[in-house]
Amino acid sequence: MSRLTVGQIRYDLFQINETAEPGLNVDAYLLTGSRKAVLIDTLQESEALYDTVKRLTDLPLEVIITHGHPDHAGRGLRQFHEAGVPVYMHEADLPLYQNMFGGEFPGEWFTEINEKDVFDLGGITLETILCKGHTPGSIVLFDEQNRRLFTGDAVGSGMFWMQIEGCTPLHEFRQELLKLTERFGNMKNLRIYPGHRWQSPVQLNAQYLKDTLALTDQILNHTDNGRECVMEFAGKPLAYKEASYGMMSAYSYNPENL
Numbered sequence: 001m002s003r004l005t006v007g008q009i010r011y012d013l014f015q016i017n018e019t020a021e022p023g024l025n026v027d028a029y030l031l032t033g034s035r036k037a038v039l040i041d042t043l044q045e046s047e048a049l050y051d052t053v054k055r056l057t058d059l060p061l062e063v064i065i066t067h068g069h070p071d072h073a074g075r076g077l078r079q080f081h082e083a084g085v086p087v088y089m090h091e092a093d094l095p096l097y098q099n100m101f102g103g104e105f106p107g108e109w110f111t112e113i114n115e116k117d118v119f120d121l122g123g124i125t126l127e128t129i130l131c132k133g134h135t136p137g138s139i140v141l142f143d144e145q146n147r148r149l150f151t152g153d154a155v156g157s158g159m160f161w162m163q164i165e166g167c168t169p170l171h172e173f174r175q176e177l178l179k180l181t182e183r184f185g186n187m188k189n190l191r192i193y194p195g196h197r198w199q200s201p202v203q204l205n206a207q208y209l210k211d212t213l214a215l216t217d218q219i220l221n222h223t224d225n226g227r228e229c230v231m232e233f234a235g236k237p238l239a240y241k242e243a244s245y246g247m248m249s250a251y252s253y254n255p256e257n258l
Contacts, residue, residue: 002045004052012124013148014056015197018043026071027197029150031143033121036060040141040150041195044074050083062086064113064126066152067138068093070100072195081109088113090130090137096166113139131155131180133173135166140180149184149192155212158200159250162257163240164233170258174216181209204247211246219243219251220258226251 002020009015014030028041030053037059043049053061063080065073068089080087089097089110098107117128119141126141131154138154153161155177162170184190185206192204200208218224226241229252243251 002043004043004046004048006052006056009193015193016043016049016052017198018046018049020045024071025196025198027193027195028072029193030056031121031124031126032057032059033124035120035122036062038119038121038126039063039080041066041072041152042074042077042080044071045076046074047076047079049076050079062119063088064119064128064139064141065089065093065110066140066150066154066195067135068097068100069135069153070097072152073097073105077105077109081105086111088117090114090139092132093135093137096135096137126150129180131176133168133170133176134161136168142184147187147190149190151192152195155180155192155194155209156199156248156251157194157196158204158208158247159196160212160248160252162251162253163238164254167254167257170216170220170253174213174220177209177213177216181213185210185213200247200249202247208247211248212251215243215245215248215251218245219253226253226255 002018005017007015012032016028019025028043031038037057091112094107115130119126129140131138131140134153140154141150187206190206224243226243229242230237230239240252241255
C-alpha cells in the first residue's frame with residue numbers, strides 16, 4: 001500500500017510524494033496558474049492521485065508525463081484519462097511504456113508533446129525541452145517567469161540511472177546535457193525540481209547541471225572509471241559502474257553503453 005503526502009512549496013506549486021515499502025519514493029508536481037493547472041507525472045501505484053489533485057484545485061487540468069517509466073506514469077493515469085483530462089507524453093517513450101505495462105494503456109490515450117511546445121497556465125508558461133538519455137523521450141519543463149526547471153529523471157535527482165535497458169548511449173546524452181547547461185548553467189536562482197527530490201540533501205540548482213556535464217565528460221574520457229557495482233533489477237543481477245562529482249552523488253552507468 002502506497003501513501004501520498006502533499007507539500008506546498010509555493011502558493012502556485014505543490015509537491016505530491018508517493019512512498020511505499022520497499023523503496024518506492026517518487027514525486028509529482030502540480031502547478032496552478034490563473035486559468036488552468038498542470039500535473040507533472042502521475043506517480044506509480046496510487047489510484048488516489050486524481051482525487052488528491054481535485055481537492056487541491058478546481059482549475060481545468062492537463063497532465064504532462066516526463067518519461068515513460070512506471071514510477072512516473074503509473075496506474076493512476078487511467079483515472080485522469082477517464083475524467084477526460086488531456087495527457088501528454090513524447091512519442092519516443094510510448095513503446096517503452098506500453099512494453100512495461102503490457103499494452104494496458106493504449107497509445108491513443110496520449111497527446112504528443114514536442115520540443116518547444118508551450119503550456120500557458122495564466123501567469124505561468126511551461127516550455128518543453130527534449131532531453132533524451134535516461135529514456136529516448138525524456139523531457140524537462142521550464143517555467144521562465146519563476147526560473148523553475150521540472151526534470152523528471154532526465155538529469156537525475158542527485159542520483160542518476162543511466163545503466164538500465166533503454167538508456168541512450170552516454171555520448172548522445174552528453175549533447176542533450178550540453179544544451180541544457182549552455183542555457184541554464186549560469187542562471188541565477190534556478191531551482192530544479194526532479195522526480196525523486198528526496199535523493200538530494202539540498203535544493204538542486206544550476207550548478208547541478210554543470211556538475212553532471214563535468215562528470216559525464218570524465219566518464220567518457222575515462223578520467224573517472226567509476227566503482228564496480230551490482231544491483232538486482234527486473235529479477236536478475238545487473239552489473240554497472242557508479243561515479244560522483246559535486247552535487248551529483250551517485251551517477252550509475254553502463255560502461256558498455258558509452
